[in-house]
Amino acid sequence: MAFKNTGKTFVEPKVAIHQIRIPITSSSIKSLEKECADLIRGTKEKNLKVKGPVRMPTKTWRMTMRKSSPCGKSSKTWDRFQMKISKRLIHLHSPSQTVKQITCISIKPGTEIEVTITDA
Numbered sequence: 409m410a411f412k413n414t415g416k417t418f419v420e421p422k423v424a425i426h427q428i429r430i431p432i433t434s435s436s437i438k439s440l441e442k443e444c445a446d447l448i449r450g451t452k453e454k455n456l457k458v459k460g461p462v463r464m465p466t467k468t469w470r471m472t473m474r475k476s477s478p479c480g481k482s483s484k485t486w487d488r489f490q491m492k493i494s495k496r497l498i499h500l501h502s503p504s505q506t507v508k509q510i511t512c513i514s515i516k517p518g519t520e521i522e523v524t525i526t527d528a
Contacts, residue, residue, distance in 0.1 A: 426507075435494070474487075
């Protein structure tokens with residue numbers, strides 16, 4: 409560390425604290441909650457300010473498709489599919505180097521994590 413000599417005491421340089429927003433999305437709620445718990449456990453080990461996970465509304469994508477019949481003389485039948493996307497939001501107040509250490513966890517396929525860093 410670099411210290412500044414002021415004559416009597418040594419003063420450490422200030423590290424820029426950033427406001428970090430981490431949205432996590434997944435179609436599987438179990439994997440989503442596991443990733444949130446891993447991130448929060450990592451931040452609490454580093455003694456950082458953390459808010460969340462904030463549960464955002466679940467998006468439901470519905471798709472209706474017509475089944476095809478082999479000869480075209482049968483009744484009209486339909487297939488209905490749906491996919492639910494869950495989202496959690498975590499807010500941190502920390503230096504950007506610390507966030508790199510926290511977010512280097514293994515992520516399951518199907519889970520997306522984005523990191524947005526802004527000045528506090």
